[in-house]
Amino acid sequence: MSTVELKYHDQSTSSREVSDEEVPYPEGKLIVSRTDTSGKITHCNQSFVDMSGFEENELIGQPHYILRHPDMPAAAFKDLWDTLKAGNKWKGYVKNLRKDGKYYWVYAVVVPNIRNGKVVGYASVRRKPSRTKVNECIALYKTMLAEEQS
Amino acid sequence: MKFTMTVSPDFSPDYIAGWYIFNTWLQNQTNQAIHLELYNSFDKQREDIKADKIDLIYANPYDASMLIRDKGFVAIASPYRKTDEAVICVNSESEYSCVEDLKSGCTIATADDPEVSTIGMIMLEPADLSKENVTIEELKNYVMVAKSLIGNKADAGFFLKEAFDDMSKFIKSQIKPIVTSQISVIRHTFLIGPDFVNNSGISEEDFRQLINSMHESEKGASTLKSLGFEKWENQDHEEAEFMIDLMDTLVS
Known part of the structure; x- marks a missing residue:
């Protein structure tokens, strides 16, 4: 376990414990959450609570990047926000950081919640990813991260 | 005016009689003529939905999207504690x-x-x-x-x-x-169409109240039992919209 200083796109920072222990994705479950247009969590299901290691009241009102793992390149999240802001569906493989410092991989799909022609928030559903795709992403994200840090 | 009600073709054959009993109960409660049309095929049912031949439907979440967003249907209720897995x-x-x-x-x-x-x-x-x-x-x-x-x-x-x-x-x-699967948030929903809302003489709110209080009467409770339901649970517009958003994340 090591302590890592994380810096987010809104310039806020947090000090988080990070370990190299993976928590397997539970069979058959979907992790569901909803955010407002700024990315703050407004709803999450029990699978989200269980996998994140946080209590529900620690998640509601927090920015979704509370789960951001330092191994994830910023470009992946920029692509997510650019896609959503264009009104489109985003799909991708994401390594998430749990409260206890462990991690879990997901295949995430995020859609804008459009009501009366206006985006009122975003819904995100995560499911069990293909291990082949995860292995491809481990290599890809490592390269992307190295480029961002160079 | 005669209305047509249908049920998503994935219902269990054990409940065919139950849907006829529910239709009779609904006609008695609303004083409206409602014909129950059951389909074996999802495609044939969708053809008739697209041709505006359906006024009330117990829909699967897959079709609820088209019914609510394209056809102006209104979500009324889902069976209590029943989700689709x-x-x-x-x-x-x-x-x-x-x-x-x-x-x-x-x-x-x-x-x-x-x-x-x-x-x-x-x-x-x-x-x-x-x-x-x-x-x-x-x-x-x-x-x-x-x-x-x-x-x-x-x-x-x-x-x-x-x-x-x-x-x-x-x-x-x-x-x-x-x-x-343990998805928990995807459910079948009972919906009413714009022709029923506008021409049945029953307001959406009164109809919602009728369905959601069905379990409180002896006759209503036995009708629900014949469908394999304990009671209905209210589904408001936003809950239905959110379920459609979730379905959207599941289809490629």
Whole structure:
């Protein structure tokens, strides 16, 4: 376990414990959450609570990047926000950081919640990813991260 | 004016009589003539929905999207504590014990049920399986899916969990589940269409109240029992919209 200083796109920072222990994705479950247009969590299901290691009241009102793992390149999240802001569906493989410092991989799909022609928030559903795709992403994200840090 | 009610074709055959009883109860309560039209095929039902022939429907979440967003239907209620889940099964003698044991080129038996097929294919993703590298054997019902597994024609089969639970002990002894979804947020919903809202003389709120309090009367409670429901649970517009958003994340 090591302590890592994380810096987010809104310039806020947090000090988080990070370990190299993976928590397997539970069979058959979907992790569901909803955010407002700024990315703050407004709803999450029990699978989200269980996998994140946080209590529900620690998640509601927090920015979704509370789960951001330092191994994830910023470009992946920029692509997510650019896609959503264009009104489109985003799909991708994401390594998430749990409260206890462990991690879990997901295949995430995020859609804008459009009501009366206006985006009122975003819904995100995560499911069990293909291990082949995860292995491809481990290599890809490592390269992307190295480029961002160079 | 005569209205037409229908039910998503994935309902259990055990409840056919129950839907006729519910239709009679609804006609008595609303003083409206309502014809119950049951379909064997999702495609034929969708044709009639598109042709505006349907006024009330117990819809699967897959069709609820089109009904609410394209046809102006209003969500009224869902069965209390009932959510739609899928099960992937294999022959009980098979060496497969988890989804990852299934390999490219395998045969998957399904019934004509788009929602279960969608959830089933999602549960195959961790094994790198998709419609591009499996053979889909589409059958008429879940008993035929089970028979395909028992006869070793298909490697795995998709079932609506409720349909799997209702299978006979004899069939269940010959197949084994390898994964069951626990999605919890996807549900069938009872919807009413714009013609019914505008021409039945019953306001949406009064109709909602009628359905959601159905369990409080003896007659209503016995009718619900014949559908296999304990009671209805209110579904407001935003809950239905959110479920449609979630369905949107599940379809490619």
